[in-house]
Amino acid sequence: MIRIIKIFLLLFLLQNNAIAEDSRAIELFKEVRCLVCQGQTIHESNAELAEDLKKLIREKISQGETDQQIKEYLVERYGDWILMTPPFNSLTYILWSLPFLIMIIGAIAIYRQKRSHA
């Protein structure tokens, strides 16, 4: 009886694991750009190259690599371009920080204007 429960539990865990891996894979697919399509992710694409990349990512997940490791591997091989969301690095400082700068400048400007009139 206990054995049956054990097997059952194991199966359940395995299946859960598979589901988790699958959803992890899909999340990653959505982060990786299809190299031959126009602005699509490999998740959305059926191109041969996209399928190859999907297979590669699935393999790496089952080998136990983290998302970060997989992304690093892809960037090394294909460049920053392959990631749908640009990483925060020297090339993208302006891209990520300018919006917040603009917002802060505006807040100060409006506040000072109000103060001077009040």
Next chain:
Amino acid sequence: MSLYIFYISNFLLLLCLTASLMQSSKIINNKIFTRPGVMVLASVQLISILLSFLILIYLFLISDFNFDLVYFNSHSEKPLIYKFSGVWGNHEGSMLLWILILVLFNFLFALSKRISERLKDITVAVQSIMIFGFVAFLFFLSNPFVLNQNNFFDGIGLNPILQDPLLAIHPPVLYVGYVGFSLVFSLAIAGLITKEVDQQWASIVKPWVFSAWAFLTAGIALGSFWAYYELGWGGYWFWDPVENASLMPWIAATALIHCVLMLQKRNVMQSWTIILAILTFSLSLVGTFLVRSGILNSVHTFASDPGRGLFILLFIFLILAFSFSLFAYNSEKINKTSSMGLISRGTGIQVNNWLLITILTIVFLGTMYPLATDLLLNKSLTVGPKYYSTTIAPIIILFLFFMFISPRLGWNDTKLYKIIIQLRYLIITSLTITLIVSLYFELFNLTEILIIFFSLLLIISSMTASINFNKQNILVRTNLGQNLAHAGFGILMMAVVSNAVYSEERIYDAKVGDNLQLQKYIFSFDKIEQVEESNYNSLKAYFQMKKDGKLIDTFTPEIRFYSNPPTITSEASILHKFFSDIYLVMNVPQDQQSISVRMHIKPFMTILWLGTLMIIIGGIVSASIRIGRFDEK
């Protein structure tokens, strides 16, 4: 016959060119061209362009392949409606449509009364300078009426992805929006020249800016709706450069309409309003033409001829240089200082103006940054949807808060705690609903919860504000347009967030006879068959959707093979329900055994479109009611 048409149509273009030149000269107070009057010239401009546009339609309808444009963009076997919409499914034809709307606005404005003669003359003159520029561009660089020497038996055809009833009306609607801002721009320039940027000026601008904004909103929504069911990716907004190019003028225009309102009510923010008017129109130009230039790759790229791109760039540059130097020269004279309280409706509008500018910056950065790094540093980047959603979401929270609170504040300093006490039931209700919803649906992301909470506040607040009784219990006239649009925006935001969180999808390789599962639905793959239509062949799959063994609906996703020109498109099959859409799309089979099916559950899509529709109606209501109010005075 074709030769006559060639001469007549080109003559018409030259006629419009001459009339526009004469009209433009009115910008300086001269004596040479006082006759013929503004109205006569405006009519000549309209009639000449209208006739040439009708001629072009005629050429497409009769499939006169002696004309290059018809040869390259039409086909005799195409259904009538697409022969018709094929007129603007190409660079030259869409330019002519653009100009037609430009002269139409010019004409309608020339008709309007109760405007000081000088302001009207200059506005029409500035508008005519633009007409001149664009007609010259059309005539010399993108002439739609070019004959070819060959006797082609049939045309090449319209890009099948553009053969869609929605896309037949998407460009004209979008153009009315873009071009509507040209008139607002001309009015801004005229105001700068006459130094009459005041409450009167704002009343004149208002109906134009609101209707242009409503049309732009509708145009964007149509494009988005089309992308949703035609591209087959299950999304409605992809942050694609082309979509962004239309969103940027919309954001600027949204800020602009609120400034025009403030200007009319309080006579404040003159310079900022002018800057926004110039910015909105410049972004509209960028929206129309950057998209065409071929810098951004998409279905919208019709022709990439460097001469054309250069002309347009030069034109945009001249307009910007001219208007900003005029602004620098005259801005001191239009500004009147007046004070507003720190906590007042005015501040709320100013804050949201700035938040809009921040969002505009984000969209601009996201669109241009990859181009810049590519050109300057030779490094490629991808800026995908996540960049926009992570940066914009926190701003949206603030934005919704100020949208909710500002209309409740007075124009003068108001005590914030009094307002909050006054609105306590509203806040408690929204808070309760948000809590219940987030617990029930296991939603624990703070950003998402906050957006839903503030959207709810905004929706309830706008809806209750539009039903207002005075002391005698009589329904008083409220700001219906504003409340509709604001509630619509709240609904849209709520739908966007819930859609993003609760969308589900499955991808299957399916054979006939398979049963596929998506949530509680079972899809049985019935059959696949080939269908022949007049302008394409298609591969149609039949899926029966069952829930608890009962048949609910049949889905028929398709793959179409067009022959003129050869293209393959994928048609999604969508079931629209009030709370969620079910969306099936199949891909070109890799082998003959199975097809790849993608199934989506897209919650709140209907509500999302409903919110958008409310925004559009709100804009139209504001545009029309204001005219009435102004006339009453």
